[in-house]
Amino acid sequence: MPRVSGTRDIFGEEIKKINFLESKAREFFSKLGFEEIRTPILEYSEIFQKSLGEGSEIIMHQMYVFEDKDGKEVALRPEGTAPAVRFYIENLMNKKPRTKLLYIGPMFRRERPQRGRFRQFHQIGCEMFGFDSPESDFYLISTLSFFLKEIGVEHKIDINSVGCPICRPKYSQKLKEFFSNKPLCSDCQVRLKINPMRILDCKKDIQIVNEAPDIREFLCEKCRSSLKNVVDNLKKYKINFEENPKIVRGLEYYTGVVFEVFFPEDNLAIAAGGRYDLLVESMGGNPTPALGFAIGTERLANILMKKIKEDEKRDGIFICYTQEGKEKAFEFFTKIISDLHKFENIQKEENQKMLNELINEIKNGRIDISVEGQKSLKSQIRYADSQNFKFVIIFGKDEVINNSFSLKKLESSEQIMVSIKEILS
Ligand SMILES: [Zn+2]
Ligand SMILES: [Zn+2]
Structure with a gap:
């Protein structure tokens, strides 16, 4: 259709x-x-x-x-x-x-x-x-x-x-006189009768138009x-x-x-x-x-x-997990969806720049979670990449043990570990 x-x-x-x-x-x-x-x-x-x-x-x-x-x-x-x-x-x-x-x-x-x-x-x-x-x-x-x-x-x-x-009528009359013996395009032949000022707009008769009288003198x-x-x-x-x-x-x-x-x-x-x-x-x-x-x-x-550059096309976060991290991942997802400001408290000197970017994406970008946890982490991350997400947040076995998540920037593959104590308290 x-x-x-x-x-x-x-x-x-x-x-x-x-x-x-x-x-x-x-x-x-x-x-x-x-x-x-x-x-x-x-x-x-x-x-x-x-x-x-x-x-x-x-x-x-x-x-x-x-x-x-x-x-x-x-x-x-x-x-x-x-x-x-x-x-x-x-x-x-x-x-x-x-x-x-x-x-x-x-x-x-x-x-x-x-x-x-x-x-x-x-x-x-x-x-x-x-x-x-x-x-x-x-x-x-x-x-x-x-x-x-x-x-x-x-x-x-x-x-x-x-x-x-x-x-305007004086100028219009002057234009009519000026254009009347010029070889104008067919559209302008019509304009000459209805509204000669519109001839000035013509993209074909540029040469002729350039010599036309200037309205400012009238x-x-x-x-x-x-x-x-x-x-x-x-x-x-x-x-x-x-x-x-x-x-x-x-x-x-x-x-x-x-x-x-x-x-x-x-x-x-x-x-x-x-x-x-x-x-x-x-x-x-x-x-x-x-x-x-x-x-x-x-x-x-x-x-x-x-x-916009390639990098700026990306936005938002995508949450991935292994079987061990599944429960934490969904807990985390529901928490940030219901309280977008939770993140603002995270202070961590060495990685603050990346965390600030993350906070910005949480506020202004998409937030989504994998519903294909039975698939490998690698395939979940590949999906996030194909959907132009900026970050993936990973809950795996190590992350659960450390009460944290891994934050990976898809464009550069930079990755850091972030504690979730402040978020899931
Ligand atoms: Zn006037
Ligand atoms: Zn024309």
Whole structure:
């Protein structure tokens, strides 16, 4: 039985990294006052049509839309901002107009199958409602940068302004004129009619795009000074960024400062966002300045996965025993499972480093025990190795006599004897 085309199962090292990222994001952003929301995966398709625009790539080609049995048109959410705005208008706009929200979860887009693109993917997103000043743009961008630093991901931020309804039409018109007699690819021929700014995004017409007029020369006073303010602050606080007038973002609701974050090694975008001051109002709310970003969870997990060395793939402890050690082994297993802190008391000068590692694995790694005690110790240890455990703990005849266990690090085969007096008292 095949999977739905373009979808995938997530397991093994990747699910561990995704769980790590999501819990890290929860911890990091809630500390900064972002409140987590979990909106439905299913929404009325209208909220995306209104927010993303009928001419957008997502609405035209990529959204999963179907008629529900009551005749209403529903969609699998293709992104998280529109649902967050719907939620904000319904629940917070009047009670708490200035709000910071965090969402984590799956999104769905029926993209053309290509490497690294999937039809169900995951995002971690932050949205800020009721924030007007350029300092809030700086705050959001630097917060994202600090988060990536915190999880050890190198990154480069490209920033730009897409202008506002006052200045953007002039630029758009200028682009239309510029591109109209150029030999553009077939996609861009369509873009030229619907939204010429999206041509700047094209990966085929790079040569032509490089000569296109620069948006910064067309920005109105307000847009120009906001961009400058953000740029100055990023410089001042040494956030690694570049101004890039080609960043236009695919979604049509953006106004003002926008940004994309790249992993320098392969230049793939790992996060993107910007300001969308008109979206709340256009979806039926009060006029509310707002901004946000979304992180591609799988992209980030992939970067983390490339970084880990063989040794770091291992985790946890596996308890093995001979017939003589069986009883002690199970006693030990039930004790540590029921009281993970028991170990913290073990002080043993000569082997403290390895014991500290053991304590760490007991707290953060897997804990398991062999259920094949009739098999040889050697075969139990081989099993633990094949399952990528970091340590085996052995209860054999000698260990029982000495009231201790042997601790063996599978990667290096280092082995020490540890007294269990303190643990099984
Ligand atoms: Zn403007
Ligand atoms: Zn093109």
